[in-house]
Amino acid sequence: MNPSHRSGHVAVIGRPNVGKSTLTNALVGAKVSIVSSRPQTTRHRLLGIATFPEGQLLLVDTPGLHRDQGSSTATAMHRWMNRAARGALEGVDAAMLVVRAGKWEESDTFAYEALRHAGVPVVLVVNQVDRLKDKTELLPYLAMVSEGREFAGVHPVSALKRKGLEALVKQLLGLMPEQAAMYPEDEITDKSQRFLAGELVREQLMRQLGEELPYATTVEIERFIVDGPLLRIGAVIWVERDGQKAIVIGKGGERLREIGTRARIQMEQLFAAKVFLETWVRVREGWSDDESALRAFGYHD
Known part of the structure; x- marks a missing residue:
């Protein structure tokens, strides 16, 4: 060293x-x-x-x-x-x-x-x-x-x-103390690609709907499959009310498609791979004030 x-x-x-x-x-x-x-x-x-x-x-x-x-x-x-x-x-x-x-x-x-x-x-x-x-x-x-x-x-x-x-x-x-590196030089985070995929979808929700739904949304990655050079990813966007679901989907599904497209582009840049992304919107009332729901969605201490 x-x-x-x-x-x-x-x-x-x-x-x-x-x-x-x-x-x-x-x-x-x-x-x-x-x-x-x-x-x-x-x-x-x-x-x-x-x-x-x-x-x-x-x-x-x-x-x-x-x-x-x-x-x-x-x-x-x-x-x-x-x-x-x-x-x-x-x-x-x-x-x-x-x-x-x-x-x-x-x-x-x-x-x-x-x-x-x-x-x-x-x-x-x-x-x-x-x-x-x-x-x-x-x-x-x-x-x-x-x-x-x-x-x-x-x-x-x-x-x-x-x-x-x-x-x-x-x-x-x-x-910093004098010591060897703790991670290989090509690693950039301790989080998995699955976690990062969910965050990139949530980023688009915050950017496009932040004023309307600041804290009412979270994202769960239900599927993350490596299929040769392709990543097949399925993301569930959770909201708290039916009215919020309609906002995320948008007229004729236009807003959800835009969120998915922008998130997919970010994933392809970060993962250096082609991505097939599917998104769904589901309702779970009061999830943001429910400790068990937070744990189920990956918010662990």
Whole structure:
């Protein structure tokens, strides 16, 4: 083993919709975590494996932290996502607190406090700096968010445009223990193709129906068959009411076909294979607030 080679786990933490998954994908160099403009798109704790000549970063992408954990009004789904986000801090070597450039909200403070008590170095990643209209606002903002808070480093980046990532990677690797890589360099995630297929269908649901059905849908892969060079995949989209089923299907089935087509294209790019995808929509009332239903759909602690 190269004595200077470093490898370790990095939790990616922040409030919803600050670009945690986009950052994870950019560092890995491939799409392992789905992305949409809707908060809480990420529901599962997911490992993105970013391999560099100097070392390997195991990025633990998480749902966004929010304050309604344990609240009587929080659904089982929201409680699950908070558990997944907090569980990401167990056994990591460092953490990234991802915030949106120019904004610091109460939820950011909540996320910082969770990290402060985790006892690991925290690197502040100020994402979406490309969206700042007035670039002179950046330095005062960085000074403001750093005051009274302890960070191992502060990195303004644009995950979408892959700007500022080189310095971030260098510092993160410096925080990792000296040890061999934990995964082969050609692996990019610990999740199966079956899991990723379901996520890619759900990504299209969030992108096209997020405002209408923000949390009412989930996806179950009923069939995943390798047939020579072809992947035959059957996906069930679960909703909570008949009216939601009609929204997902759309007039004459047009919306469901569009969701399936876009998801299939993403699968073919990720899996480097031809995909035959079938989709169905079924109703299970109240699944998002039913612990047993969540377990059946793959939401395991």
